[in-house]
Structures are given as structure tokens and as C-alpha cells.
Amino acid sequence: MRSRSAVILANGSFPTNKIPLDILKTSEFIVCCDGAINKLEAADIKAHAIVGDLDSLTNDLKRKYQDIIHHFSNQDTNDLTKAVNWCLSNKYNDITIVGATGERDDHMIGNIFLLPSYTKKMKVRMLTDYGTFTPVIRSRNFDSYIGQQVSIFSPQSETTITTANLRYELTNQKLDMLWQGTLNESMGDSFRIDFEGDSLIIYQEYEK
Amino acid sequence: MRSRSAVILANGSFPTNKIPLDILKTSEFIVCCDGAINKLEAADIKAHAIVGDLDSLTNDLKRKYQDIIHHFSNQDTNDLTKAVNWCLSNKYNDITIVGATGERDDHMIGNIFLLPSYTKKMKVRMLTDYGTFTPVIRSRNFDSYIGQQVSIFSPQSETTITTANLRYELTNQKLDMLWQGTLNESMGDSFRIDFEGDSLIIYQEYEK
Incomplete structure (x- = not known):
């Protein structure tokens, strides 16, 4: 389409x-x-x-x-x-x-x-x-820049998440509380979020 | 104390x-x-x-x-x-x-x-x-006014909630999604929220 x-x-x-x-x-x-x-x-x-x-x-x-x-x-x-x-x-x-x-x-x-x-x-x-809120229903890469502030919101607490190229990496981790995935940071011109579960919401601040 | x-x-x-x-x-x-x-x-x-x-x-x-x-x-x-x-x-x-x-x-x-x-x-x-966000860890009454806009946020989706004196009543219901408890309304000078679970966050708009 x-x-x-x-x-x-x-x-x-x-x-x-x-x-x-x-x-x-x-x-x-x-x-x-x-x-x-x-x-x-x-x-x-x-x-x-x-x-x-x-x-x-x-x-x-x-x-x-x-x-x-x-x-x-x-x-x-x-x-x-x-x-x-x-x-x-x-x-x-x-x-x-x-x-x-x-x-x-x-x-x-x-x-x-x-x-x-x-x-x-x-x-x-x-x-x-x-900044930008992007809802995702499957694992993907995100364009970014070094130092970009990134927050991951996991509406379903059973979702397991693995990240690559963020300052505080997650490895098959769950975010039980909505504040737990906030205040992360990109380490380069892209980062990746893999997850098993229904959906996540990714927040990225604008470049200053 | x-x-x-x-x-x-x-x-x-x-x-x-x-x-x-x-x-x-x-x-x-x-x-x-x-x-x-x-x-x-x-x-x-x-x-x-x-x-x-x-x-x-x-x-x-x-x-x-x-x-x-x-x-x-x-x-x-x-x-x-x-x-x-x-x-x-x-x-x-x-x-x-x-x-x-x-x-x-x-x-x-x-x-x-x-x-x-x-x-x-x-x-x-x-x-x-x-408005005001009030976190609660046990069932209680809230002072209100007729027509006050009220939203209930349930951080743990397994929490069961029963309300009294709100326009859209809940009866032993779970709020699976964070948006599901928004945009309710008080029917009088108080309302009550009973629940079983860890905690809720109640939002009440200011009186205009």
C-alpha cells in the first residue's frame, strides 16, 4: 500500500x-x-x-x-x-x-x-x-546521536527487553515500574531494542 | 508521629x-x-x-x-x-x-x-x-465536587478496582491499559475507590 x-x-x-x-x-x-x-x-x-x-x-x-x-x-x-x-x-x-x-x-x-x-x-x-514518542510492536533499530536521552516505557510489565548501544543496557530484563526505563542515553548514531511482548513506547529527546 | x-x-x-x-x-x-x-x-x-x-x-x-x-x-x-x-x-x-x-x-x-x-x-x-495526583495504597474516600474530572491510573494491571459515586463505575475490574481509567467524573461531593493490589494513582482536576 x-x-x-x-x-x-x-x-x-x-x-x-x-x-x-x-x-x-x-x-x-x-x-x-x-x-x-x-x-x-x-x-x-x-x-x-x-x-x-x-x-x-x-x-x-x-x-x-x-x-x-x-x-x-x-x-x-x-x-x-x-x-x-x-x-x-x-x-x-x-x-x-x-x-x-x-x-x-x-x-x-x-x-x-x-x-x-x-x-x-x-x-x-x-x-x-x-521529544518523540514512538510505539513499537517489534524489535528494531532507532536512529540517534551520541548522548541522546532515551526512555523506554513498557506498558506490560511481563515484556522482556534487550538493548544495544545504550548507556544502561538491558539484557532480557523486565521493567516492572514505568519509571524504571527512563533516563537512558544513546552511545552512538543508532541503538537497538529487542523485546518479547506486546509493545513498548520509546521516547527520544530532540537534538539540541 | x-x-x-x-x-x-x-x-x-x-x-x-x-x-x-x-x-x-x-x-x-x-x-x-x-x-x-x-x-x-x-x-x-x-x-x-x-x-x-x-x-x-x-x-x-x-x-x-x-x-x-x-x-x-x-x-x-x-x-x-x-x-x-x-x-x-x-x-x-x-x-x-x-x-x-x-x-x-x-x-x-x-x-x-x-x-x-x-x-x-x-x-x-x-x-x-x-490538577492533583494522589497515590494510594489502600481503599479510601476522596473529597470532590459534582462534575470533577477524575482519572484512575493502575500501575499494576492485576489490581482489581471498585468505585462508588463516579459516572463510569468499576466493579472488581482490572485496568489493563493505562488509558482505560481516564476521563471519569465525580457525581457528588465525594467518591470512593476500593481496590485489591499494590497501589493506584488518582488524578483530580482543580475546581474551575
């Missing part, structure tokens, strides 16, 4: 870092979660689709964007998941999520730990103002 | 919300994590102890604060844990953590999911710019 990429703007803090901001500005297709359209308007960037339950949109905005609004009122999924599902249905299979952190802390944790469920169906990553 | 309270200022974003800011300003004892002293100085608030590996302090600041600096170079714990352990050693057993979110996303997740390990030894809570 040909790769079709889109950027999803979630309704957390609007990006301030140049890296996610540039990706948003140069995206050919922006899917906006519900109320985030207000922030996109303020930044003078054009949305191509607005997805959500629309409970935070004024009537004026609903009229203005009626041609690109996709209303899903399902209360069992959050707005980010609605946007991801809309992308899938519309054959966008390479997704970058921005604006999903900052603001409500519980939303942010929810958004980050939803990433593995998305990656089973598409290529996905989340860019914050500080 | 008599309760002795302290506020720990972590080295994430300095609080901007009035609730954590007022608690910081009126605290009788402020323990500052390492480099956070720069932000406390800028806010013209006095620290009573500075704890950490001091790698982000200038020589001028080290001289200025030499009488209240407590240097711990242990690389196996982060600065927040060093500050919590210092409080414990000095008989501060009622701790409010502020400034632990914002900035590096992986630090933030680490800080939040370290809370249960602290609460086995002391009373502890974390205040962000949006």
Missing part, C-alpha cells in the same frame, strides 16, 4: 518547539481534533479535516467548516482516537500526532499510552515540545 | 496555576530539587534546603547556598527521589510536590509513576497546573 501521511493536531498545548511546528506548517494534510481548530485558526494554518464530538466548537465555526467536519459522538473513545480512526478509514497510514501533551495531565498520559493500539494498524509517532 | 509538612519544588515547569503557586509561596519549608533553585530565585521565594547532584548549579549559587545544600551523587535515583528521601531522613512526612510536570515528557511520566513508592513511607501528593 502506498504511504499517505497526515498530521493530527490534538487538543492539548499548541506546539511551540520548531520541530513539531514546522511539521504542522508543512503538512499536506492536517486532521484537527475538535476544539484544536481554534488554535489552528489563531496560528493561521488551514485544516483539511475536523474530527470529534464537536462539543467545543461554536456555531460560527461549525458553519464555517461544515464541509470538512466529521462528527463522531461515540463516548467510548477520546478525540485523538476518533481522529486516528478517521485517518485509517480514509487511507492515511503514516501519522504524526502533535499537540497531544501539555494541559490536562491525565489526557496526556492517556494519549501517550494509546499509541501502541494505533501502531498495530499504521505508522505513527507523537511529537511534543521536547 | 507529629505531622511535619514540606513542599518539594521539582525541576520541571515552574507552577503558573494559583493553587500550586500559593502552596509554594505559603510553605514553611521548601525543599528545592537541584537546578530548580534558579526558578525559585527568579520568583523571589526562599529555599530551605537544596537537594540533588548539583550538576546544574553555577559555582556562584553553590557558594551562596552552601549552608542549605545537600549533595547526593547517587545515579540510581532521580533528583525528585533524592529530595523525598532527604525529607524522610529529616522527619518531614507530609509532602506536596510541585513543578514536577511540563518540560521533559519522560521525566514527567517517571515522576508521576514514582509516587506510589513514596506513599508507603509518608503522606504525599503532586500538584500540577491542572
